[in-house]
Amino acid sequence: MIQQPEDEGIGELLGRLVEDGKGYAQAEIGYYRTLARSKLRDAxxxxxxxxxALVLAFVALVALAVGLVLTLSSLVGPGWATLIVFTGITAIAAILGWLAWTHVKRMMGQKS
Incomplete structure (x- = not known):
C-alpha cells in the first residue's frame, strides 16, 4: 500500500508560505542589487x-585656434590674427548658446 504524506496543518502551511515568500523576496532584492551595481559600473x-572625449575635443579646438592664429599672423600680424580668431570663436559660441537656450525654453513650455 502507498503511504500518504501526513496532512500538514494550516499553521505549518502558512509558515512554509511565509518562509518561501521571504526567500523569494531576498532573491529579488539580490537580483536588483546586482543589476543596480552593473548599471552603476556601466554609467x-x-x-x-x-x-x-570632451577634454580631447577641447584640446583639439585649442590646437585649431592656435593654428588659425599662426596662419593668419603672417597675413595680418599676430594681434589682428588673435582678434579675428577670438571674434569668430566667440560668435560661434554665442550662436550655439542661443540655440541651446531656445531649446531649453521650448522644453520648459515657454514661447520665445
Missing part, C-alpha cells in the same frame, strides 16, 4: 569615457 565607465 561610471561611460562618464569617464565621455569626460575624456
Amino acid at each position: 561610471t565607465a561611460m562618464l569617464w569615457m565621455g569626460a575624456t
